[in-house]
Amino acid sequence: MALINIKIEGIPYQVExxxxxxxxxxxxxxxxxxxxTFPGGECNQGSCRVCLVEATGARGLxxxxxxxxxxxxxxxISSPAAVEARRESVELLLSNHNKNCQQCDKNGQCELLYxxxxxxxxxxxxxxxxxxxxLDRLAPGLxxxxxxxxxxxxxxxxxxxxxxxxxxxxxxxxxNTYIAPAGDRSFAESPCIQCGQxxxxxxxxxxxxxxxxxxxxxxxKAGKHxxxxxxxxxxxxxxxxxxxxxxxxxxxxxxxALRRLGFERVYDVNFGADLTIMEEGTELLDRxxxxxxxxxxxxxxxxxxxxxxYNYGEHLPHLSSCKxxxxxxxxxxxxxxxxxYGIEPEDIFVVSVMPCVAKKYEKEREQEKVNGIPDVDAxxxxxxxxxxxRRSGILFKRLPxxxxxxDICGDYSGAGVIFxxxxxxxEAALRTVHxxxxxxxKEEIIFEEVRGHEGGIREASIxxxxxxxxxxxxxxxxxxxxxxxxxxxxxxxxxxIEIMGCPGGCINGGGQPYVRSCFLPDEDDDIMETYKEKxxxxxxxxxxxxxxxxxxxxxxxxxxxxxxxxEPNSHKAHELLHTSYGERFPER
Numbered sequence: 001m002a003l004i005n006i007k008i009e010g011i012p013y014q015v016e017x018x019x020x021x022x023x024x025x026x027x028x029x030x031x032x033x034x035x036x037t038f039p040g041g042e043c044n045q046g047s048c049r050v051c052l053v054e055a056t057g058a059r060g061l062x063x064x065x066x067x068x069x070x071x072x073x074x075x076x077i078s079s080p081a082a083v084e085a086r087r088e089s090v091e092l093l094l095s096n097h098n099k100n101c102q103q104c105d106k107n108g109q110c111e112l113l114y115x116x117x118x119x120x121x122x123x124x125x126x127x128x129x130x131x132x133x134x135l136d137r138l139a140p141g142l143x144x145x146x147x148x149x150x151x152x153x154x155x156x157x158x159x160x161x162x163x164x165x166x167x168x169x170x171x172x173x174x175x176n177t178y179i180a181p182a183g184d185r186s187f188a189e190s191p192c193i194q195c196g197q198x199x200x201x202x203x204x205x206x207x208x209x210x211x212x213x214x215x216x217x218x219x220x221k222a223g224k225h226x227x228x229x230x231x232x233x234x235x236x237x238x239x240x241x242x243x244x245x246x247x248x249x250x251x252x253x254x255x256x257a258l259r260r261l262g263f264e265r266v267y268d269v270n271f272g273a274d275l276t277i278m279e280e281g282t283e284l285l286d287r288x289x290x291x292x293x294x295x296x297x298x299x300x301x302x303x304x305x306x307x308x309x310y311n312y313g314e315h316l317p318h319l320s321s322c323k324x325x326x327x328x329x330x331x332x333x334x335x336x337x338x339x340x341y342g343i344e345p346e347d348i349f350v351v352s353v354m355p356c357v358a359k360k361y362e363k364e365r366e367q368e369k370v371n372g373i374p375d376v377d378a379x380x381x382x383x384x385x386x387x388x389x390r391r392s393g394i395l396f397k398r399l400p401x402x403x404x405x406x407d408i409c410g411d412y413s414g415a416g417v418i419f420x421x422x423x424x425x426x427e428a429a430l431r432t433v434h435x436x437x438x439x440x441x442k443e444e445i446i447f448e449e450v451r452g453h454e455g456g457i458r459e460a461s462i463x464x465x466x467x468x469x470x471x472x473x474x475x476x477x478x479x480x481x482x483x484x485x486x487x488x489x490x491x492x493x494x495x496x497i498e499i500m501g502c503p504g505g506c507i508n509g510g511g512q513p514y515v516r517s518c519f520l521p522d523e524d525d526d527i528m529e530t531y532k533e534k535x536x537x538x539x540x541x542x543x544x545x546x547x548x549x550x551x552x553x554x555x556x557x558x559x560x561x562x563x564x565x566x567e568p569n570s571h572k573a574h575e576l577l578h579t580s581y582g583e584r585f586p587e588r
Contacts, residue, residue: 007074021064021075022051030077033086033115035093036152037065038201048152049089050115054079061085083119090121096130097204098147099123104205105387109514111203112150134178139187141194141210141360141510146178149206155179155198162503163307163477167192179206191310191584193477195303195501196357196381196510209357209511213388215378219349220262226349227337228263229329229409230254232270233355233420233506234382236538240513241386242396247534249542252401257389258353259402267409269352270416272329273428275560276300277415277551279577280322280425281432282568284496288469293317295472295487295494298425300324302362303501303510305581307477312484313583318497321578323375325419326352326359327368329409330375331576336564337408351378353385355420355509358501367579381511411556414445414543421536422475422505423450423458426498430462430469431550438465445549451540456503457482459494475500507535 001016008028015024025032035048046063053064054076061082069075076082094116101107115121136144151170156179160166167190171180181190199207219226239250258266284296299305299320308316323331330352334345352359356379362368363376380388389396404410415431418424427447434442449460450471456479459472472494474480480499486492502508508531515531548554565573 004069004071006069006072009076009078010074015069017069019069021053021055021062021067021069021073024069025053025064025075025077031118032064032077033090033118034065035111035115035150035203036154038154038158038203045153048093048150050086050093050119052085052089053077053082087119087121088125090116090119091125093150094121094123095126095128097150098130098133098145104148105208105211106202106205106514109516110205111516114516131175131178134180134184136180136186136188137210138189139192139194139210139361140364141196141357142187142192142199143208143210144180144187145206145208146180147206148204149179150204151177151179152203153179154201154203155207158197158201161478162197163193163195164481165191165193165307165311165477168198191306193303193306193310193501194358194361197502199357199510200512200514209381209384210360211384212360212378212380213384216349216351216380216388219351219377224349225264225343225347226262226351227265227267227333228258228351228353229267229269229272229326229333230258230353231326231355231420231506232268232273232417232539232542233509233512233535234353234385235542236420236507236535237355237382237512238386241383242389245534246531247538249538251542252403253396253399254385255404256399256402257385257394257396260394260399261388261392263351265405265407265409267329267333268404268412268416269326269329270412270419271409271554271556272325272327272332273416273419274413274551274554274557275328275332275577276322276325276419276425277428277432278557278561278568279328279573280320281429281436281551283320283322284429284433285436286569288495295492295497296320297497297499298429299579300419300425301358301499301501301506302356303358304477304480304499306358306361307480307501308484309581309584312488315484315487316581316583318487319581321574321580323368323577323579324359324362325416326354327362327375327579328577331370332409332560334373334375335370335576336560340408345373349377350375351380352376353382354379355382355506355512356502357381357510359511365579367581370576382509382513383511386513408556408560411548411554412546413551413554414546414549415551416554417543417546418539420506420539422500423452423473423498424505424539425500426450426471426473426496428551429496430464430471432552433469434464435550435552437467441550450498455479469496470494471496471498473498473500475505476503477501479503504532504536507539508532
């Protein structure tokens with residue numbers, strides 16, 4: 001990339017041609033406040049007007065997030081006109097904003113409050129009528145409150161760029177403009193996959209996950225046997241909430257915190273992941289050997305399942321019938337575990353800690369119940385767990401490292417750990433499929449061919465004992481659509497496809513800690529890629545530390561089949577661990 005000469009505040013710099021003023025300023029050590037840009041580089045065309053600066057060659061002030069640098073350009077960030085304009089832009093946003101900051105779940109992570117402090121904006125600079133509030137609390141996963149929306153458009157861009165489905169858009173014009181699914185429908189009445197990516201990029205509290213902390217409180221107060229199970233990606237990100245470097249595994253301290261919160265048992269969903277591989281791997285082999293529907297597609301991501309039911313109903317037979325790991329484990333806790341301890345399933349309350357907002361919807365599905373009893377009763381996100389820890393006065397950094405409860409659901413393999421990163425479900429399945437096809441373990445456990453998420457799609461041909469298995473991995477529905485359209489056109493060359501709803505997989509789920517670049521001004525422009533990589537490495541490193549790294553070698557999984565389920569894909573297994581899907585046609 002060619003370098004060009006510019007000046008910022010009279011100081012000469014050389015920067016790459018093609019950068020915006022905002023990007024160039026950051027590389028040169030200046031922070032220009034902005035609200036419509038966010039990690040990943042997506043921007044809504046300078047809509048917030050908070051990043052205004054002076055630049056030679058421009059007529060008046062320009063939005064630095066969209067205005068490109070040019071040879072010889074002189075930029076002034078701190079001129080009186082620019083400083084006043086930025087402050088007034090924020091003051092205008094504040095004038096129409098619901099400022100109940102004390103009750104807002106994004107208190108401490110609010111970018112509007114951050115730039116208000118940065119620009120010196122006054123709360124009462126402008127007064128007048130507030131626009132009408134639209135409040136949507138109907139969807140299990142998401143809450144939309146337009147009284148806190150600043151119309152930055154980040155959610156609109158994120159939904160379109162990650163998934164290509166454009167659920168959110170602008171309704172009305174002028175002062176009456178607000179953001180909503182088409183026709184101001186609820187998320188529950190639109191083809192929203194409830195992945196929560198819009199929540200992750202919202203700079204205020206206008207979009208939030210539907211908190212279920214109160215459900216956990218009520219269950220404990222009622223004297224239920226409250227069991228908690230934690231997804232693998234949570235441990236890779238929870239530390240960020242308490243000041244640890246990105247990618248620091250927090251398994252031991254997380255377990256200690258959960259015990260101090262009062263949970264009766266603390267289990268790892270990796271047990272359920274191992275169980276999923278036993279069922280899913282067996283299902284794949286059956287399809288390969290007996291002419292079943294191919295390619296088979298994984299079904300662990302409820303966001304992806306939602307997308308398939310809305311948009312590719314005719315291809316639902318391609319999905320594995322397996323429930324996701326936390327639903328499987330919940331079903332085992334309320335059946336086998338309950339029987340071992342003489343407890344009625346109705347008296348057990350299963351809480352899943354997930355990196356995912358769509359899991360809140362998943363647990364509500366009728367197909368995820370056994371005899372009318374839900375497998376899982378509450379889902380809280382990584383962020384919600386952090387809130388529970390903080391409100392309980394637990395000093396997270398002072399906690400000792402503790403171990404999972406070991407009875408019945410305690411053991412897990414390294415294969416279960418890597419479910420949280422794109423390609424992880426595929427790799428875990430291949431480790432077991434290799435054994436099932438060849439009768440021996442793969443000498444090199446790692447399947448490097450299926451690791452990585454660059455470009456959104458990864459494909460590989462794996463030779464297993466003379467049998468070539470063609471596989472593909474996709475994360476984010478924009479990428480998944482490419483593979484799904486190949487199936488629709490009869491051109492898919494694959495046997496097995498893994499699809500994750502969120503770009504990069506669960507490590508980048510809609511319930512993970514926020515990545516706020518404004519709070520991290522020294523981070524590079526590829527901040528989200530850095531976070532994904534470091535969180536993924538935390539899971540791969542835990543896999544490498546495990547003595548057992550294949551699901552079929554988990555001793556408690558072996559015992560579960562011997563004493564209770566019989567064999568993978570048995571009638572009992574199908575009753576408890578498998579599900580079904582159906583086409584959905586919301587009004588559009």
